Amino acid sequence: MAVFKLDNVEDLYEIGNVLGSGHFGQVREVQERATGTVWAGKFLKLKKGAGSRLGLERKSVEKEVEILQSLQHQNIMGLKDVFESRAEVVLIIELIKGGELFDFIAEKENLTETEAIEFMKQILDGVSYMHQKNIAHFDLKPENIMLSDKHAPNPDIKIIDFGMAHRFIQGEEYKSLGGTPQYIGPEIINYEPLSTAADMWSIGVITYILLSGLSPFQGETDEETLRNIVAMNYEFEPHYFSQTSNMAKDFIQKLLVKDQSQRMTAEECLVHPWIKPLNRTQIAKRNRSSINMKNFKKFNARRKWKMSFNMVSACNRFCRLQLLCKARGPEQQELRDCESDQEDTGTKPASLLRRRLSSSS
Ligand code: ATP
Numbered sequence: 001m002a003v004f005k006l007d008n009v010e011d012l013y014e015i016g017n018v019l020g021s022g023h024f025g026q027v028r029e030v031q032e033r034a035t036g037t038v039w040a041g042k043f044l045k046l047k048k049g050a051g052s053r054l055g056l057e058r059k060s061v062e063k064e065v066e067i068l069q070s071l072q073h074q075n076i077m078g079l080k081d082v083f084e085s086r087a088e089v090v091l092i093i094e095l096i097k098g099g100e101l102f103d104f105i106a107e108k109e110n111l112t113e114t115e116a117i118e119f120m121k122q123i124l125d126g127v128s129y130m131h132q133k134n135i136a137h138f139d140l141k142p143e144n145i146m147l148s149d150k151h152a153p154n155p156d157i158k159i160i161d162f163g164m165a166h167r168f169i170q171g172e173e174y175k176s177l178g179g180t181p182q183y184i185g186p187e188i189i190n191y192e193p194l195s196t197a198a199d200m201w202s203i204g205v206i207t208y209i210l211l212s213g214l215s216p217f218q219g220e221t222d223e224e225t226l227r228n229i230v231a232m233n234y235e236f237e238p239h240y241f242s243q244t245s246n247m248a249k250d251f252i253q254k255l256l257v258k259d260q261s262q263r264m265t266a267e268e269c270l271v272h273p274w275i276k277p278l279n280r281t282q283i284a285k286r287n288r289s290s291i292n293m294k295n296f297k298k299f300n301a302r303r304k305w306k307m308s309f310n311m312v313s314a315c316n317r318f319c320r321l322q323l324l325c326k327a328r329g330p331e332q333q334e335l336r337d338c339e340s341d342q343e344d345t346g347t348k349p350a351s352l353l354r355r356r357l358s359s360s361s
Contacts (some may be wrong), residue, residue, distance in 0.1 A: 041093070070135070074122075098143060106296060137188050184202070186201075208256070
């Protein structure tokens with residue numbers, strides 16, 4: 001069982017600015033008082049009681065911590081320490097200063113496939129490492145792929161957010177409904193037994209978006225997106241893929257495969273000719289092909305807009321509920337917690353699938 005320190009985190013770290021927010025708390029800059037080193041602190045709210053629906057089960061946080069403790073890789077966010085108080089757990093993690101990979105790319109004028117592949121390789125290195133340890137991330141998406149330092153000549157990819165990750169035990173069947181609709185594989189929607197291959201599907205979707213600025217299965221609604229995924233309803237629209245090499249399309253096609261056992265593994269990806277060309281002709285093709293930057297920028301701007309819209313709506317809902325609870329009086333505290341959580345998870349099917357709904361047998 002993961003050991004969480006009982007010290008007051010504020011005695012050892014000075015708490016600084018908010019770096020980001022998730023469904024269960026905030027990530028803030030924290031400075032270690034003893035050394036002056038700056039880290040990130042992920043503050044996760046714990047459930048207050050068995051009946052409370054707000055916050056995370058301690059067991060779920062333990063799972064995230066145990067997984068992070070077993071992963072030491074250049075392309076995976078590192079974990080330093082864990083503190084626990086009555087209401088929350090604080091993970092002291094590696095500070096990642098470079099922001100999201102997609103934002104970094106969107107700032108560029110153009111990008112060849114060869115340059116994009118340098119990032120893909122690092123994502124695959126990190127994923128291959130965790131898969132070798134029988135760990136699947138289950139929430140790979142642009143928001144969870146960050147850069148150590150965007151001003152470095154060759155910035156390192158850092159994969160973050162292991163809140164939905166799972167370590168497979170031999171003979172165990174694991175099912176989960178967690179994930180973000182655009183990026184999840186058909187096996188998740190169909191509630192079938194899962195494997196590390198689910199991450200490879202997400203990498204296929206991420207690569208497709210990176211090259212074209214289109215999301216392969218995106219529908220008008222989440223229901224439509226999920227239907228498109230199950231029906232394998234995607235194509236390489238020539239208008240958006242005119243600058244894309246055939247090797248890149250082949251790479252994606254070998255990942256967006258319904259049968260998990262037939263999908264390329266991370267190790268196979270690393271030796272696919274798009275990633276590791278076999279001859280000069282293949283190298284030249286990659287250099288001549290580029291990502292559809294105009295459309296990619298549009299995709300990224302829409303994505304950021306949606307993220308801030310979701311954040312503002314969540315804040316508004318929370319404020320409305322607080323006012324409502326104040327009017328009801330302090331004895332309704334527990335009820336407030338349940339309701340605010342219901343609001344958060346009940347607005348759209350996407351959030352129904354959001355997180356930590358899983359079963360093992
Ligand atoms: P979710 O609701 O998506 O599961 P979460 O509560 O598990 O989120 P994270 O996704 O881990 O939280 O982090 C939320 C945000 O905080 C991230 O999107 C990112 O912007 C920022 N963040 C997370 N980890 C770090 C880090 N190590 N360094 C800098 N910023 C970070």
